[in-house]
Amino acid sequence: MPRHALRLGGILQVALFITCYNDTLFPECGKSVVRVLERLGHTVEFPAGQTCCGQMHANTGYRDEALPLVARFVEQFAHAEAVVIPSSSCVTTIREQYPSMATELEERGGHAGLSRAVHDLLPRVFEFSEFLTKRLGLADVGAYYPHRVTYHASCHGLRALGLGDGPVDLLRAVGGIELVTLPNVERCCGFGGTFAVKNAAVSGAMLAEKVRDVQNTGAEICCACDNSCLMHIGGALHRQSTGIRTVHLAEILAAEEGDPV
Numbered sequence: 001m002p003r004h005a006l007r008l009g010g011i012l013q014v015a016l017f018i019t020c021y022n023d024t025l026f027p028e029c030g031k032s033v034v035r036v037l038e039r040l041g042h043t044v045e046f047p048a049g050q051t052c053c054g055q056m057h058a059n060t061g062y063r064d065e066a067l068p069l070v071a072r073f074v075e076q077f078a079h080a081e082a083v084v085i086p087s088s089s090c091v092t093t094i095r096e097q098y099p100s101m102a103t104e105l106e107e108r109g110g111h112a113g114l115s116r117a118v119h120d121l122l123p124r125v126f127e128f129s130e131f132l133t134k135r136l137g138l139a140d141v142g143a144y145y146p147h148r149v150t151y152h153a154s155c156h157g158l159r160a161l162g163l164g165d166g167p168v169d170l171l172r173a174v175g176g177i178e179l180v181t182l183p184n185v186e187r188c189c190g191f192g193g194t195f196a197v198k199n200a201a202v203s204g205a206m207l208a209e210k211v212r213d214v215q216n217t218g219a220e221i222c223c224a225c226d227n228s229c230l231m232h233i234g235g236a237l238h239r240q241s242t243g244i245r246t247v248h249l250a251e252i253l254a255a256e257e258g259d260p261v
Contacts, residue, residue, distance in 0.1 A: 011041055011042055011043060012042045012043070012081045012082050013042075013043050013045065013080065013081045013082075014037055014042050014043065014044050014045070014080070014081065014082050014083075014084050014131075015044075015045050015046075015047055015076075015077050015079075015080035015082070015083050015084070016030060016033060016034065016044055016045070016046050016083075016084055016085075017047075017050055017053070017073075017077065017083055017084070017085045017090070018030040018033075018046070018050070018085075018086070019052075019053065019085060019086070019087045019090050020051070020052045021087065021090075021227060021228060022086060022087065022227055025227065025231070026227045026248065028248075028251060029086050029227055029248045029250050029251065030086065031254075032248070032250040032251045032253070032254035033084060033086050033128055033250045033254075035254040036132075036141055036143075036250060036253050036254050037084070039141065039142060039254075040136070040138075040141060040142075045080075047076040047077060049072070049075070049076050050072075050073070050076045050077075051069060051072055052069055053069060053073060053090045053093050053094055054066035054067075054069035054070060054073075054093065054097075054101075055089060055090055055093040055193075056193065056194075057069070058093060058097055058101070059093075059193060059194070060193075060194055063101075066097075066101065067101055067104060067105050067108075068105075070098050070101045070102055070105060070114070070118070071102075071105060071111055071114060073094070073098075074102075074114065074117045074118060074121060077121060077125075078117055078120075078121055080124060081124065082124050082126060082131065082135065083121070083124055083125045083126065084126055084127075084128055084131045085125065085126065085127055085128065086127070086128040086225070086227075086248065086249075086250050087127070087225075087226055087227070087228070088127045088154055088156040088157035088160070088161050088163065088225050088226055089154070089156040089193075089226060089228065091125060091126070091127045091130075091156075091161060092156045092160040092161060094122070094125055095122060095125065095160075095161075096160065098118050098122070099115065099118055099119065099122075102114040102115045102117070102118040103115050127157065127161055127163065127225065128225065128249070128250055129157075129163060129166050129167045129170055129225050129249055130161060130163055130166060132166075132170060132253075133166035133167075133169060133170065134166065138170075139169045139170055139172070139173045140173035141170065141173070141253050142256065143173075143174045143175065143252060143253045143254065143255055143256065144174065144175040144176050144255060144256050144257040144259070145174050145175070145176055145177050145252045145255045146175075146176035146177070147176075147177065147178070147220045147221050148178040148180060148217075148218065148219045148220045148221070149171060149177055149178065149179055149180070149219055149220070149221045149222075149223050149247075149252065150179070150180050150181070150182040150214060150217040150219040150221070150222055150223065151167060151168055151171060151179070151182060151185070151222075151223050151224065151249075152182055152185065152189065152210070152214070152222055152223070152224040152229060152230075152233065153167070153185050153186065153224070154189075154224055154225055154226040154228075154229045155188050155192070156226070157225050157226065158186065163225070167225055167249055170249065170253060171223065171249070171252065174252060174253070174255075175257065176257075177252075180217045180218065180219055181217070182213055182214065182217055182222075183213045183216060183217070184209070184210075184213050187206070187209065187210065187213075188206055188210075189206060189207060189210040189229050189232050189233050190202070190203040190204065190205070190206030190207040190210065190232065191203065191207075191228055191229050191231075191232035193228070196232060203232075207232060207233070207236050208236070210233060210236075211233065211236045211237060211240065211242075214233065214237065214244060215242055215244065219244060220243075220244060220245065221244070221245050221246070221247050221252075222234070222237070222244055222245070222246045222247075223246075223247055223248070223249055223252055224246070224248065224249065225248070225249050226248075227248055230246040230247070230248060231246075233246055234246035
């Protein structure tokens with residue numbers, strides 16, 4: 001049994017909610033989450049009936065389409081000791097919107113007890129880095145990543161979840177890493193889901209500022225807790241042929257000495 005699990009007083013049965021975004025576009029992210037958690041000695045399961053959390057629907061006016069997804073999420077994860085999600089925007093949706101959405105579903109009939117089930121489940125729902133730092137109390141997860149890295153703090157993680165220095169503390173403990181501070185780290189990258197589509201000019205201007213800041217660090221890698229931000233930033237970095245890659249925090253923490261990184 002890994003020393004981390006022993007130090008933390010036991011093994012947890014962790015359920016992974018991968019999010020539709022990662023499932024569709026960034027499958028390595030979920031694999032990396034599993035690798036980190038299993039290295040720490042925890043058991044990871046993947047409920048096969050999971051779908052979308054409803055963020056896209058709820059945030060763009062399709063509340064009726066979002067409501068059934070609340071019940072679906074609870075049905076899939078109510079039994080879990082902990083639910084780990086590598087996306088702060090999805091965790092924010094679950095924490096901030098599920099209570100009122102569950103109440104609305106109950107009022108419409110057919111979902112008796114859903115509000116109570118949501119209330120009971122929410123304390124066990126964690127963003128990935130939050131689970132490591134706040135639930136497990138860890139910084140060093142045994143990772144090795146010999147690259148110059150800068151960290152972008154996504155808006156939901158920074159402002160809604162209050163992740164604070166947790167992700168940076170995890171990165172500081174990685175062996176071989178050279179961590180450099182991103183100027184104006186508190187600034188949004190301009191993605192914001194459909195914001196980037198509906199307000200393309202503003203989003204593009206915000207993105208240009210973020211990319212300049214990333215380049216000024218001299219980093220090889222731009223890291224974040226959300227692949228949505230990384231897709232936005234990474235697209236611009238690629239189009240400008242900067243040579244800078246974007247990598248989710250989980251992939252860095254999953255890396256070990258000897259891995260081809």
